[in-house]
Amino acid sequence: MTVLLAAVLLLVAAAGTAVVLVRDPVNQAIMASFFGLLLGLAFLVLQAPDVALSQITVGAVALPLMILLALAKVRRSRR
C-alpha cells in the first residue's frame, strides 16, 4: 500500500514537472490531461473514489478540452 502510494505520488510529481517543462501550449494541454489522470489514480489509491472520478472527468477531460478549444480560437483569429 505504502509502496503503491509512493510510486503513484512520484508519477504525479514527474507528470506535474513535465507539464511545466513542456513549452508548446498544445503539448502542454495533453500533458496536463495525463497529469490529471495520474492525480485521479492517486486519489483512487488513497481510497477516495468519488474525488478520483471528479478529478478524472474535470482534470483529464474538461480542463484540457477548454484549453485546446481556446488555443484553436486564438490561432484562428491570428491568421
Next chain:
Amino acid sequence: MTPVIRRRAFVPAAAVVGGLLVWGATGLPPVGVYRGPYGLVLNQVAVAERHATNVVAAVTFDYRGIDTMGEEFILFAAVIGVAILLRAMRGEAEHEPQEAVRGRRVPGTSNAVRVVGLALLGPIVLFGIYVVAHGHLTPGGGFQGGVVLATGALLVYLSGEYVTLRRVQPEHSIDLGEALGAGGYVVVGLFGLVAGGAFLANALPLGTAGTLLSAGTIPVINLAVGLEVAAGFTLLLSEFLEQTLVLGPGRSGR
C-alpha cells in the same frame, strides 16, 4: 523589472514560502490517520439514518446539501458567464463552419476516429446515466455522471462534423436542461421545507438501503445535478466550438 532584480526578489520569497511549507508539512498527521470526529460519526450513522450506502453522497446531498446547492450555482454562474463572454460581438459575423469554407483544406476526420467515436457514444451515455443514477449507492453521482454525459457531445463532434453536433444538440433543450437542473435542486429543497419542516430535509420514503430507489431525496437531487452539469458542460463545449469554428471578424472588416 530586469531579470537580475527579479531573481533577487524571487530567492528570499521562495525561501520564505518553502520554509513555511516544510514547517506546515511537519505538523500534518501521518498518512492514513484521520483525526476529525465528524467523518467517523457519519460512517457509523449515515447508512442507518439515510439508507445511502455511499456516505459521501449522503454528506454532499443531504447532511451538507446546502453547500452543494451553492456549488451547483457556482457552476451555473460560471457557465452563464462564459456564454455571455463568448456571445457574438459587434463586428463579428457567423461564417460557414470552417469545414465548409471553400479553398481551405481541413484534414478530414479519419475513419478510425469516426468508428471509435460512434462505437463509444452509446456506452459513454449509458455509463453517464449509470453514474448519475447510482450516486447514492456507489462512488459517483450527478457531477461526475454529468461530465461523462457531456463528453458524449464531444464524441459526436469528434466523429462527425460541427454541423452534426448542432443538429443533435438543440440549443433550447440544453438551456432548458441547465435551468431545470439548477432549479430542480431548489425545488427539492423547498419540498423538504414543506414536507419535512426544514429546507432540504430528506422527506421522501427512504426505501431499502442498497436498492436503486432508496435514500429519499438524494437520488432526486443527483438527477437534478446530473442534468445541470451535463447541460452546462455541453453548453460550454458548444459555445467554445462556435467561437472557434463559426464566429470571426465580420465580412465588412475583411
